[in-house]
Amino acid sequence: MKKLLLSASFLLIGITAISQTARVQVVHNSADLAAATVDVYVDDVNTLDDFEFRTASPFVDLPAGTEIELSVAPANSTSVADALLTVPVTLMDGETYIVVAYGIVSPTGYNPAPPLSLEIFSGAREAAADPALVDILVHHGATDAPTVDVVETGVGAGTLVDDISPTEFQGYLSVPEADYNLEIRLADGVTQVAGYSAPLATLGLEGAAITVYASGFLDPSQNSNGPAFGLWVTTPAGGPMIELPEGTLGINGVTNNTFSIYPNPTTNMLTVNGVDTQNLRFTMVDMQGRVVKDGDLFARNTINTASLSQGLYVLNLIDNNRVVSAQKFIKE
Structure with a gap:
């Protein structure tokens, strides 16, 4: 039924396009659980009904040379008036586009939470x-x-x-x-x-x-x-x-299973196991690429993580200024 609705909707839009058209593919890549399924409107036509996360439409013809509105609405929408986001666009005749739904609609529960947007690539x-x-x-x-x-x-x-x-x-x-x-x-x-x-x-x-x-x-x-x-x-x-x-997560041919860490997630202390730490250094890197902690392991195999903020980090083990292995961990 959804495929029939998709075809019928694009046909209806195509009839109104007169002569200028562009090719467009729509992709749902907003990972917000509240937007797991959405409706996508072209002007006031529900073109992609119950459009699921990590799904793409085929390339289809849409009107070009005149402004149209692309809208994203909740899956239970009854009209374009329910839209969470409306973006006016003017497509170029003969051009090919990919339109990607990106971002967060929920007011809380996500960090960071960039607002829902439609990212448009021309020259597809x-x-x-x-x-x-x-x-x-x-x-x-x-x-x-x-x-x-x-x-x-x-x-x-x-x-x-x-x-x-x-x-x-x-x-x-x-x-x-x-x-x-x-x-x-x-x-x-x-x-x-x-x-x-x-x-x-x-x-x-x-x-x-x-x-x-x-x-x-x-x-x-x-x-x-x-x-x-x-x-x-x-x-x-x-x-x-x-x-x-x-x-396999690996760096310079050395895989991450050369050592293990626990507990993961951690709160105050991280233990490194399965590797000789005598001559190794370590760095802890956050997801912005910043080194937030470093030092020598020597013979000890524990690292204090109490001062780290909550989030995801990478623990690098370093030998002679070369990263030889890495593991991700979560600080709670």
């Missing part, structure tokens, strides 16, 4: 410019994540995305169809917060243009226990996002 692609490659657009849509880099470590491609901040797009990147390993690092280029596999060859994406979204919360405990951070992919056909599998 429905296929790769070179049919032998895969074209990748990247959007940073995680509200509590800092500016990050995306570094490929499997085939040695290096830094693919440099200093991307929330709401920003970067790309397109044109890469061979292969299976890649990705590290999400803080802007210092060293501290890693997550790792993922990007199996482009396994998914058979040669010739495709895709968008990779940072989605969800790095620290769900500070965000109403909402959906956890991950990398998710949309294709021009739309539908549910495709989740990239989480890989």
Whole structure:
């Protein structure tokens, strides 16, 4: 029924468009639990009814050359008058766009809580410019994540995305169809917060243009226990996002399972286990990339965390000025 409504709504809008049109894909990437399902209106037409989080519409024709209004309303809306957000836009004839719902609608329970917005990218692609490659657009849509880099470590491609901040797009990147390993690092280029596999060859994406979204919360405990951070992919056909599998968190080839930490979450003290701490230093880095605590471990294996503010941190172990392993932990 939803697909029938989607097709009928876009047909109705298309009839009113006269001659100038633009291609548009709408993506729901607002991780607020209160916005898990929404209605999306084009002018006063409920075009995407019960549109779920981490879902994309297909690319469709919308009127261009004249102002239209894009609105996001609660899933139980009865008209556009119920909208939480309305954004007037004038699309260019013949252009292709991606419109992403981003941000928070709840008054409390989220930290930080940037307001709901529609982030619009022009110059979108429905296929790769070179049919032998895969074209990748990247959007940073995680509200509590800092500016990050995306570094490929499997085939040695290096830094693919440099200093991307929330709401920003970067790309397109044109890469061979292969299976890649990705590290999400803080802007210092060293501290890693997550790792993922990007199996482009396994998914058979040669010739495709895709968008990779940072989605969800790095620290769900500070965000109403909402959906956890991950990398998710949309294709021009739309539908549910495709989740990239989480890989091993590693730095310079040394994986995070070389040591363990407990308790995690912690309050006053963190214990490091499974590694010889005699000659190691440590740093604790917050999600803004700031070193909030550092020192020598020597023979001890405990670190006092009482002075840290609540939130998500990365503990780096350092040997001869080289980060050899890392673990995320939560301070309560």
